[in-house]
Amino acid sequence: MQKTVALIQMDIAYGRPEANRKKVEEKVAQAMEQQPDLIMLPELWDTGYDLTRLDEIADDHGQTNKAFLRDLARKHQVAIIGGSVSNREETGTYNTLYAFDPAGKQTGEYKKVHLFRLMEEEKYLKAGDQEGVFPWGDLLCAAAICYDIRFPEWIRKMVLRGAHVLFVPAEWPGPRLSHWRHLLISRAIENQCYVVACNRTGKDPNNTFAGHSMVVDPWGEVIAEAGEDEEILFADLDLSLVQKVRSTIPVFTDRRPELYE
């Protein structure tokens, strides 16, 4: 099975959800010129890291962003991994990914589990505690958000549910670009799955972001990689490769969970 994905690597207007929605609308229309099967956005594409103003600008129960993403999916008949958005609920504000199918039906939701202290996320956001495993047509996928990729045990747990593709929206800063690349390649090799990772680019008052959105195949080859600037990155996934790699080196058969779980 072949699928084409489009990753929208974009700069984000700091704390301006309306401006960002307008930009996403334009970028999605542009991406659709190449008719991908799925479009993906970066982490917190609505507000950026304007965390101190989340009380004002976070989306109440993700309602506005969910309706926006649903309408985009329906209009363009394309699956959407809605990066993540700030989502205010009774228990706190979460960094939440929503996934939609081409009919506009919500297929997935994942709240970032590991909050990143270096950017003071734990002061302003609440951590999720649920796995992010959801369908994409006949396939199962998993989601991890940015810092989550430093926790291989969490990702393995989700891949063991049967995921063949791991989606990673991020706002990964430039100074640790080399960690970003190595961690994504490692997650792909050890889990023998596709890793589709969409980072933002540009700057906010505190950070410069790395770009370098990447698609890594289950053998660990980087099949597409963006530069530092805004770009729509396309990649063709050959999903039969997951099973081929898993049969060649049967890591999932050879695991000894009785020794380490």
Ligand SMILES: O=C(O)CCC(=O)C(=O)O
């Ligand atoms: O782990 C890192 O170095 C970056 C993580 C990050 O920026 C985030 O989770 O937002």
